[in-house]
Amino acid sequence: MKIPKELVQFLKKTTRIAVLTGAGISAESGLKTFRDAQDGHWSKYRPEDLATPQAFARDPRLVWDWYAMRRNKAAEASPNLGHFALVEMERHLNDFTLITQNVDGYHRQAGSKNVLELHGNIQKVKCYDGCGVVESWEEIDNEVPRCPNCNAYLRPDVVWFGESLSLGVINAAHKATLECQAFFSVGTSALVQPAASLAHTARQRGAIVVEINLDPTPLTSQVDFALHGMAGEILPKLVEKVWG
Ligand code: BV8
Ligand code: ZN
Numbered sequence: 001m002k003i004p005k006e007l008v009q010f011l012k013k014t015t016r017i018a019v020l021t022g023a024g025i026s027a028e029s030g031l032k033t034f035r036d037a038q039d040g041h042w043s044k045y046r047p048e049d050l051a052t053p054q055a056f057a058r059d060p061r062l063v064w065d066w067y068a069m070r071r072n073k074a075a076e077a078s079p080n081l082g083h084f085a086l087v088e089m090e091r092h093l094n095d096f097t098l099i100t101q102n103v104d105g106y107h108r109q110a111g112s113k114n115v116l117e118l119h120g121n122i123q124k125v126k127c128y129d130g131c132g133v134v135e136s137w138e139e140i141d142n143e144v145p146r147c148p149n150c151n152a153y154l155r156p157d158v159v160w161f162g163e164s165l166s167l168g169v170i171n172a173a174h175k176a177t178l179e180c181q182a183f184f185s186v187g188t189s190a191l192v193q194p195a196a197s198l199a200h201t202a203r204q205r206g207a208i209v210v211e212i213n214l215d216p217t218p219l220t221s222q223v224d225f226a227l228h229g230m231a232g233e234i235l236p237k238l239v240e241k242v243w244g
Contacts (some may be wrong), residue, residue, distance in 0.1 A: 001229040003238050010208055011182060011242040016095040018085060018207075019179035020198055021049060021231075023154045024187020024214060026104050028080040028232040032071060035189055052161045056128075067156040071122050074104040077237060082186070083110035085235035086148075090114065092243040093186050097176035103158045116173050118165055118195055128153040130180035151231050170194060177201045185230045186212045192217040200222070212238075 012019075023033035032038060032045045045129045049055060056063040056188070060107045083106050090112055092098040098115045100107055107115045127147035137145040137154055165201045173195075177183060183202035190196045190211075199219050203209050205215050209223040212234050221224045227234050 001234050001237070003227070003234070004225055004243050007019060007208075007210065007225050008238075008241045011238075014181045015093060016179055016181045017089065017093055017184070018097045018099060018182075018198075018202065019089075019104060019178040019184040019186060020188060020195060021086075021098070021186045022099045022188025022190075022192075022195075023102060024189075025082045026080070026102055026106055027187065027214075028082060028230060029077045029106065030103075031070075031077060031104055033187075042069070043093050047054075047108070048161060051158070053163065054152075056155060056160070060144045060155075061142070064149070064153075064155075065085070065120055067158075068139065070104075070169060071156075074106070074122065079106040079110035080230035080232045082235045083107055085232075085239045086186075087111040088239050089235075089243070095179070097180070098174070099173045099176065099198065101192060102208045103156075117178075118169055118173060120156070121170040122156050124157035125154045126157040128155045133157055165194065173190070173198060174201065175242045177207075178205055180207050182210065183210060184210045185219055185223070186235070187221075188213070188217070189215075 027033050037043060050063055050066050086098060087110050096114060098107055098112050100117055101119050105118050105121050107124050123135055124133050128154035129150055131147050131149040132155060147154055177198045180202060183199055185199045199209055210225045211219055211223045212227045212231050
């Protein structure tokens with residue numbers, strides 16, 4: 001995959017960048033994306049059917065176990081070259097914002113500083129009835145752990161479909177998108193709202209929009225540069241060419 005010369009020249013003069021990432025940037029770490037079919041016992045469920053308040057209300061144990069499985073997978077695997085390339089990119093810029101849809105916590109783990117987790121973080125757990133995040137909990141076999149304060153179920157501290165994103169986080173993401181000179185959309189199918197609208201906001205404001213993705217998406221025809229391939233290969237090459 002060649003990095004277009006005009007993109008390299010433009011980025012060398014850029015000081016303000018916003019990056020949106022999706023499940024595709026963690027695929028090379030071995031974590032399933034939302035579009036991938038799931039493994040084994042989970043293959044009969046669609047993620048979008050499990051990541052909802054209705055699913056948890058109907059079967060808290062099933063949803064708790066799905067997140068426990070994903071939490072363990074994320075703990076066993078680690079960030080990949082795509083995550084580390086974004087850490088390097090941030091080092092060269094005085095105005096860099098990493099907006100992620102991912103809940104695996106890999107960007108912070110890799111060393112990224114200015115990270116906005118639009119959809120929360122599966123390493124964090126909170127009280128279902130609003131007492132807040134609990135630091136630690138004990139996994140009781142065949143039971144969903146309960147809030148030490150009010151005894152309601154605990155739940156993953158993520159934004160489910162149909163739930164609102166935290167205003168502070170989406171406002172910060174919007175601000176970074178309005179101010180950036182270049183906006184990257186990396187490893188996302190650009191379907192989930194309101195995250196998917198950020199690239200269009202950047203474009204409307206005249207930022208250069210770059211998509212790095214394995215497959216074409218609804219965004220592909222609207223970006224200035226569409227780089228098709230693995231984020232773990234393209235990002236390190238791009239960072240090396242521009243800031244190496
Ligand atoms: C909300 C956390 C307000 C949980 C997730 C319009 C406006 C507002 C809302 C909506 C709207 N239209 C529809 C809605 C509702 C809904 C929505 O967007 N539905 C979609 C499906 C149409 N949105 C919401 O509900 C949001 N809430 O708007 O609140 C509100 C409130 C009340 C009433 C009304 C409105 C909340 C959305 C957040 C949901 N939570 N995650 C969890 O993770 O379990 S979203 C979840 O799915 C992920 O976090 C991720 O964001 C998304 C999956 O998307 P991707 O990350 O893109 O992953 P995907 O697998 O799809 O794609 C991977 C891509 O990577 C692929 O293209 C592939 O080609 C590529 N790839 C693969 N390998 C590689 C690669 N690329 C590069 N390199 C590789 N190696
Ligand atoms: Zn509670």
